[in-house]
Structure formats: structure tokens, C-alpha cells
Amino acid sequence: MNTKQIRQKILDLAIRGELVPQDPTDEPASVLLERIRAEKEQLIKDKKLKRDKKDNEPIDEIPFELPEGWEWCRLGEVCFFKGGYAFKSNKYIEKSNNQVIRIGNVKNNNLILSNQPVYIPDTLQNEIEDYHIKENDLLFTMTGTKGKRDYFYTLVVPKVKHNLYLNQRVGLLRVILSELNIYFINLVLKHQFVLDSIFQTETGNVNQGNIGSENTLNLLIPIPPLAEQHRIVEKVEQLFALVDTIETHKEQLKSDVKQAKNQVLNYAIAGKLTHQDPNDEPAEELLKRIGKTTTTAADTPYEKLPKGWVWCKLGEVCSFENGYAFNSDDYQKNGTPLIRISNIKNGKIDISEAVFIKIEYDKRFMVEYGDLLIAMSGATTGKMGVYKLDREAVLNQRVGNIKIRNKDIFFHKFRNYIMQTKSDEILKMAYGGAQPNISGKMIENLTIPLPPLAEQYRIVQKIETYFSFLDTIENSL
Structure with a gap:
């Protein structure tokens, strides 16, 4: 029961004569x-x-x-x-x-x-x-x-x-x-x-x-x-004041939960959430296998990383694909869902109000399970959502797809959490004033920490444990 429902319940008891005793x-x-x-x-x-x-x-x-x-x-x-x-x-x-x-x-x-x-x-x-x-x-x-x-x-x-x-x-x-x-x-x-x-x-x-x-x-x-009117008003005011206090604390707790999640992510990408295992294959070796190099120290954003970790550009472990400018005349009521910016909601892809197409399209624009999509322009530039549906979809213009190049090097869930920490940086890069835009090159050029693959899995497990606990707190408010 939320605070609005609590207030209505108090009012209901009040006007039915059940809030204060009759005299x-x-x-x-x-x-x-x-x-x-x-x-x-x-x-x-x-x-x-x-x-x-x-x-x-x-x-x-x-x-x-x-x-x-x-x-x-x-x-x-x-x-x-x-x-x-x-x-x-x-x-x-x-x-x-x-x-x-x-x-x-x-x-x-x-x-x-x-x-x-x-x-x-x-x-x-x-x-x-x-x-x-x-x-x-x-x-x-x-x-x-x-x-x-x-x-x-x-x-x-x-x-x-x-x-x-x-x-x-x-x-x-x-x-x-x-x-x-x-x-x-x-x-x-x-x-x-x-x-x-x-x-x-x-x-x-x-x-x-x-x-x-x-x-x-x-x-x-x-x-x-008349005397009961006064008693009812006094009691309702007392209870509403209590609800106001709960509401204030609730908003503060929501803010605290959000801050706690950000802190968990910051610890995670700095290597402070898990213990390093010297038996893990170093991230540098992972990059060598795909012919990529680490980023120089001068380009790194902050403190020294744990042993076995390296800095790299996002584009070395992920590819970036832009969507296609499909013609609205091709929109259908069924077929292949077309992912537009409006379908990116609360970290997920919601196709309940999607449009569909039935035309041939380049496979570059295909969206698969686990892909991370990002809004490239407009008021919600930088918002991201993970595609978690077991059906093929296709990408519209101004929606970008951050795809994993090699699953043996970069864990997709670790990528998702890394990108959450990059939201502010992405917004600062946006250009265009009232109609902000970002480019695929900007996204690929982001500097990220890369841990050993085994540690990426351990970090994700830790994050999910903490987030589950914090979600339980938030949902109980």
C-alpha cells in the first residue's frame, strides 16, 4: 500500500465513523x-x-x-x-x-x-x-x-x-x-x-x-x-503528518538506494568489489588473442587498476552499429519489431508499442538477445536498454547497438554495468544544444577497465547480489 492509498484509507475510516470512537x-x-x-x-x-x-x-x-x-x-x-x-x-x-x-x-x-x-x-x-x-x-x-x-x-x-x-x-x-x-x-x-x-x-x-x-x-x-467532527479532523491531521514523514523518509531512502547502487558500480569497475585470483588469465592476454592493444596510461581516466586488469577502448571489445532510416510507409501491425528510441525504457527494450516491418534489411541492423541499445539523439540521449527477447528485431535510425565482439573476452553483463557508469560521460560528450546527439565513434572511444574474464563473472555475481538486496529495500517502501 503506497502513501496515497494510506491517505485514502484514513479518509475512508474517517467519513464512515470508524477512525475515532463515538461519544x-x-x-x-x-x-x-x-x-x-x-x-x-x-x-x-x-x-x-x-x-x-x-x-x-x-x-x-x-x-x-x-x-x-x-x-x-x-x-x-x-x-x-x-x-x-x-x-x-x-x-x-x-x-x-x-x-x-x-x-x-x-x-x-x-x-x-x-x-x-x-x-x-x-x-x-x-x-x-x-x-x-x-x-x-x-x-x-x-x-x-x-x-x-x-x-x-x-x-x-x-x-x-x-x-x-x-x-x-x-x-x-x-x-x-x-x-x-x-x-x-x-x-x-x-x-x-x-x-x-x-x-x-x-x-x-x-x-x-x-x-x-x-x-x-x-x-x-x-x-x-459537531464534537466528533473536531475529533476526526484532529486525528486525520495527526495521521497525515505521520504519512508525510514516511513519504519524506521514503524519498530519501530511494535516493540512498540509488546512491548505493552507484557506489557498488564504482567499486566494481575499480576492482574493489572482489578479490583478484592470480590464476586468472590476465586481460592483456585476452586482448592479444584478438590482436588488440591496451590503452596507454596517459589516456586512462583514474586510479591504477588491480594486477591482471588493463585499460582499453570500448571499440576494442565491442562493435557499434547504427540503425537504419526505415520509411514509415513500411510500418506494419505485425512482422519484425522495429526498435526506436521510444522503446528503450527503464534499462530494457519494451516492444509493447513497437511498430513492425516485413521488408528485407541488412543483417547489420538485426538485434539479438543480450544486445545493449542506446539512444543517440533527442531529450533522452544516452539512455540504454538491454534486449532480452527471444525474437529477432531490427534497429531504427538514431538507436545504436553496442555488440560484444568476442564472448570469450568480454562478458555481456559486465559490459552493461560498465556502460551504466559511463552515462554522465556520454551526456557530456553530446553535441547539438537543444537537440543533443552522440556518435558511434564517441561510444567506441570510451576508455574502460577490462578485468580477466573469470573476474568479470565474479564481479557481475557480486553486483547482482548487492542490487537484489537494494531492490528488496526499495520495493518494500
């Missing part, structure tokens, strides 16, 4: 609702509020059973709604004591005053006084991306030092009776059953989704006794 001496919610109705009637009589058509409409079906002393009601029975004002941008000024609250200021259930703030002059205050936001008003966003549920964020307005005014498509709810706990209402509006209900009423076009005030006020909400 039989609490005044029932029905009495509170009677006071609210009386207050509402007075406001209607004083012409400060209009009568809601659904005020006396019976509730036919309740979402779930409530504890004794609780009541179901419509949101419009306990709150009134205020829509925002259509401020014109030519009225905005650089700075004043009057800030306009727009959709972007109500984000992920937080009031973010610093997000592209806009202000209006004092001369407009009288004209827009009806849109003045008060402390403890509840704000919610009414427009977003249709089908994405990226709005209906809610928050209770805290005390601020300057005036806030309501812009269009930001809704305001204000309790009819001040003693009602607005923070409890805010918790209810974040519950999944409320979100499901409100988004069922979503309107709008292909891209823009909207929620209306009538459907918002028609939402069914549970009302506990």
Missing part, C-alpha cells in the same frame, strides 16, 4: 442540521441567499450506512457556493495588496500564492467586493483536462497578509453556520466516493473538462456530531 453524549448531527436550516431560512428571508431547488428533495439512496448520531445531507444544505469573477488581464498590475486567485494557485490541494501571481489595483475593490475570499473559505478548481481528474482540488483558505479575490472557474464554498467544521467538509470532498460522484457529472469538450456548481452542491456528504 453518546455528543449532540446528534440532526440537531446541528436543524440549526443550519434555521440559519439558511433567515438568510433567505433577509435576501442574502437564494433558495436551493433541492433543499427539500429527499435522499433516495445513501452511499453507505452511518453510525448513530450521524446524518446524510447534500453539500448545498450546509454550504453556499460562490463562482469567480472574469477578471480582464488588462486590469492586472505588477504588484498590490490584492491578489487574484486563479486555477494555477489551487494545485494538488495546496494554495500556492507564488505560482504566477497576478494583482489588481485598490480602485477595483468596491466593484469586486463580492468576490473577496475570506479565511476558512473552501476553494476548489472547476476546470481541467477532461478524463484526467487533474482538478477538483480543494483547500481551506488560511490566514494571509493580503486580500484574495476569486477568479472564474475557481469555486468557493462557505459554511452557512460558522460552527460547522469546514476542515471536515474538506476531508469529505477528498474521499474517493465523492470524487467518483463529481467526475461522473463532468462536462466539456475533447480536451477541457468542467464541473458545475449545481452538481457540486448536490453531492451527498456524511455529517457527524
